[in-house]
Amino acid sequence: MNDILLKNINRPNSIEIETYLKDGGYKSLEKALKEYTSKEVVDIVQKSGLRGRGGAGFPTGKKWEFAAADKNTPRYLLCNADEGEPGTFKDRPIIEKDPHQLLEGIIISGYAIGAAACYIYIRGEYDYGAKVLEKAIAQAYDKGFLGKKILGKKFDYDIYVHKGAGAYVCGEETALIESLEGKRGQSRIKPPFPVNVGVWGKPTVINNVETLANVSHIIKNGPEWFAKMGPEKSPGPKIYSVSGHVNKPDNYELVMGTPLKDLIYKYAGGIKDGKNLKAVIPGGASTPVLKPEHIDVKMDYESVGAVGSMLGSGAVVVMDESVCMVGVARRLLKFFAHESCGKCSPCREGTHWLVQILDRITANEGSIEDIDLMLDICDNIKGKTFCPLGDGAINPVLSTIKHFREEYLMHIEEKRCPVGYQHSRWCL
Amino acid sequence: MAETETKKKGYAFSEEGMRKLKGLMKDYPSTDALLLPALYIAQDEFGYLDDAALQYVADLLKAPRSKVYGVATYYTMYKTKPTGRHLIQVCTNLSCSLLGAEHILNYLENKLGIKVGETTPDNRFTLITVECLGSCGTAPMMQINDTYYENLAEEGIDRILEGLK
Ligand SMILES: Cc1cc2nc3c(=O)[nH]c(=O)nc-3n(C[C@H](O)[C@H](O)[C@H](O)COP(=O)(O)O)c2cc1C
Ligand code: SF4
Ligand code: FES
Numbered sequence: 290m291n292d293i294l295l296k297n298i299n300r301p302n303s304i305e306i307e308t309y310l311k312d313g314g315y316k317s318l319e320k321a322l323k324e325y326t327s328k329e330v331v332d333i334v335q336k337s338g339l340r341g342r343g344g345a346g347f348p349t350g351k352k353w354e355f356a357a358a359d360k361n362t363p364r365y366l367l368c369n370a371d372e373g374e375p376g377t378f379k380d381r382p383i384i385e386k387d388p389h390q391l392l393e394g395i396i397i398s399g400y401a402i403g404a405a406a407c408y409i410y411i412r413g414e415y416d417y418g419a420k421v422l423e424k425a426i427a428q429a430y431d432k433g434f435l436g437k438k439i440l441g442k443k444f445d446y447d448i449y450v451h452k453g454a455g456a457y458v459c460g461e462e463t464a465l466i467e468s469l470e471g472k473r474g475q476s477r478i479k480p481p482f483p484v485n486v487g488v489w490g491k492p493t494v495i496n497n498v499e500t501l502a503n504v505s506h507i508i509k510n511g512p513e514w515f516a517k518m519g520p521e522k523s524p525g526p527k528i529y530s531v532s533g534h535v536n537k538p539d540n541y542e543l544v545m546g547t548p549l550k551d552l553i554y555k556y557a558g559g560i561k562d563g564k565n566l567k568a569v570i571p572g573g574a575s576t577p578v579l580k581p582e583h584i585d586v587k588m589d590y591e592s593v594g595a596v597g598s599m600l601g602s603g604a605v606v607v608m609d610e611s612v613c614m615v616g617v618a619r620r621l622l623k624f625f626a627h628e629s630c631g632k633c634s635p636c637r638e639g640t641h642w643l644v645q646i647l648d649r650i651t652a653n654e655g656s657i658e659d660i661d662l663m664l665d666i667c668d669n670i671k672g673k674t675f676c677p678l679g680d681g682a683i684n685p686v687l688s689t690i691k692h693f694r695e696e697y698l699m700h701i702e703e704k705r706c707p708v709g710y711q712h713s714r715w716c717l
Numbered sequence: 718m719a720e721t722e723t724k725k726k727g728y729a730f731s732e733e734g735m736r737k738l739k740g741l742m743k744d745y746p747s748t749d750a751l752l753l754p755a756l757y758i759a760q761d762e763f764g765y766l767d768d769a770a771l772q773y774v775a776d777l778l779k780a781p782r783s784k785v786y787g788v789a790t791y792y793t794m795y796k797t798k799p800t801g802r803h804l805i806q807v808c809t810n811l812s813c814s815l816l817g818a819e820h821i822l823n824y825l826e827n828k829l830g831i832k833v834g835e836t837t838p839d840n841r842f843t844l845i846t847v848e849c850l851g852s853c854g855t856a857p858m859m860q861i862n863d864t865y866y867e868n869l870a871e872e873g874i875d876r877i878l879e880g881l882k
C-alpha cells in the first residue's frame with residue numbers, strides 16, 4: 290500500500306530534485322531516451338494496459354498513438370491538474386509532495402508523442418501546488434532534463450504551469466483547451482477530438498496527473514509488471530480518495546480492483562461513531578450512488594460499471610445513516626447547476642430546474658408528480674449535451690430516486706425528512 | 718469605458734507586473750493565452766477587477782473589452798467587486814457538509830456578525846462559500862486568500878482569525 294505513486298510523499302525534502310535523484314529519480318527518463326524510440330515508448334505504455342485516471346478510463350497508449358499518428362505539428366501534451374470532481378483529492382499529494390515523479394512522467398510522455406511542450410493546467414486554488422511545480426521545473430531545467438537537447442538527444446521540450454481560475458468544467462478536456470487559449474472555459478463538441486484538433490488547433494494529448502505519474506514506473510519496471518497488477522482490463526495501482534463518515538479519511542494507494550468494502554472498513558477504519566453505512570459514492574460527485582448491498586464490488590472500471598455506477602476518479606464518499614439522500618441530491622445538483630458552462634440548454638436549464646424541484650421537496654413542499662418530472666428532465670439531458678458534465682449531473686438524482694425513493698416519498702407525502710434534518714440554506 | 722478614462726483612474730501595472738507579463742509571452746504561441754494570467758496580475762495589483770481595470774487589461778493585450786469582461790466574470794476566482802483583506806472561502810460541497818460545514822459557516826457568521834456574501838465594516842473579512850477545493854479528506858475546510866485551513870473545528874477558528882489583521 291502506498292508503495293508506488295505515494296511512496297515519497299512523507300519523506301523529508303520530498304519536493305527537492307536531489308531527494309528524488311538519490312532514489313533513482315529520472316533514471317526512467319534516461320532509459321526511455323537512450324534505449325527506446327518514441328514509438329517504442331508508446332508501445333510499452335499500450336502493452337502495460339494503463340488507463341486514464343482522470344475519470345473516463347481511456348487507454349493511455351491508444352490516445353498517444355492517435356496523436357503521434359497525426360503529422361500536424363507542433364503537438365502538445367496537457368497535464369490535467371484541475372482536480373475538481375467533488376470528493377477527489379488524489380492529485381494534490383503528487384503535485385505538492387512529489388512533483389518530480391510527475392515531471393519525469395510528463396517528459397517521457399512528451400517524448401513518446403513527439404510533443405513540443407507540456408502545459409500543466411492546475412486549478413487556481415492549488416496556488417501552493419503551482420509554486421511547488423514551478424520550483425521543480427526550474428530544478429529540472431538546471432539538471433538538463435528540460436530545455437534543448439535533453440540528455441544529449443535530439444529532443445527539445447518545455448513545461449509550463451498555467452493556472453485555472455475557478456471553474457469545475459475546465460477539467461473537461463475541451464473546456465480546458467478553451468481556457469488555456471484564454472477564453473471562457475466552455476466545452477467544445479466532439480469530434481474533432483483533441484488528439485487531432487486540440488490546443489491552438491494542434492494535435493493534443495490530455496492526461497490526468499495520476500495517469501502521468503504512472504509512466505516512469507512503467508518504463509522502469511516494464512509493461513508486464515504493470516499489466517499483472519490487478520484486473521486484466523484495468524491494471525495498475527490506483528489512488529482512492531476516501532472521505533465522509535469514515536474514521537480515517539485519506540488517500541489510499543492500492544491495486545486496482547480492491548473491494549470497496551476493504552477501502553471503507555479495512556483501510557479507512559470503518560464508519561465513524563459506530564454508525565451504520567447508508568450510501569457510498571464510488572467515483573466522485575458525478576457517479577451514481579451505491580447502497581450497502583453493493584460494497585463487495587471491486588473498484589475497477591468494469592466491476593463498478595456492472596453494479597450501475599462508475600469508477601470515475603476513484604473518489605469514495607461515505608455516508609452514514611444520519612444523512613438525507615434527497616438532501617445529498619440537492620446539494621450535488623446545486624454544484625452542477627453552478628458549474629454548468631451554459632453552452633447547451635439541456636444542461637444549463639435542466640440542472641437549475643432540478644435544483645428548484647429538489648429545493649421544494651426538501652422543504653416538504655413537493656408533490657408526487659415532481660419525481661416523474663425530475664426523471665423526465667434527466668431524460669432530456671442524458672446524451673443530449675455537448676460534454677459529459679450534463680450526463681454526470683443527473684446521476685445523483687437518478688441514483689437516489691432509484692435506491693432511496695422512499696426518502697423522496699417521505700418528504701412529499703409525510704412532509705418530513707427521513708432523518709429529521711432541518712432544511713438548510715447552504716449545505717445538505 | 719474609454720481608454721482615456723482608464724488613464725484618468727491611474728491604472729497601470731507596476732514594473733514587476735509588466736515584467737511578469739512579458740516573461741509569460743514566450744510561454745505561449747498566441748498572446749490570447751495571456752488573458753487569464755494578465756487578469757491575475759491585475760487582480761494582485763489593483764485589488765479587484767473593476768471596469769477600469771478590465772479596460773486596462775483589454776488595452777494592454779489588444780483584446781476586445783467584451784472578451785475580457787466575459788472571461789473575468791466567467792471564472793469564480795476573479796473578483797469584480799471589492800472584498801475585505803481576508804477572503805474566507807468555506808467549502809460546502811458534499812464531503813465538507815457531511816462533516817459539519819454548515820456549523821462552521823454559522824459559527825463564522827455569528828462571530829463576524831455578517832452573512833455569507835458580506836464584508837465586515839472594518840473591511841477585514843469577507844465571507845463566501847465555495848465548491849470542493851480538493852481537501853475532502855481533511856474536511857471541513859476553508860481557504861483564506863491563498864491558504865488552506867483543514868480539519869476545522871469551531872474551537873480552532875478564533876485563533877486562525879486572530880492571526881489575520
Ligand atoms: C465535467 C468534467 C470534469 C472533469 N474534471 C477533470 C479533472 O478535474 N481532472 C482530470 O484529470 N480529468 C477531468 N475530467 C476528465 C477529462 O475530460 C479527461 O477525460 C481526462 O483529463 C483525460 O486524462 P486521462 O485519460 O489521463 O484520464 C473531467 C471531465 C468532465 C466531463
Ligand atoms: S453539458 Fe453543460 S457543461 Fe457541458 S457543454 Fe453543455 S452546458 Fe456546458
Ligand atoms: S468537499 Fe470540501 S474540499 Fe472537497
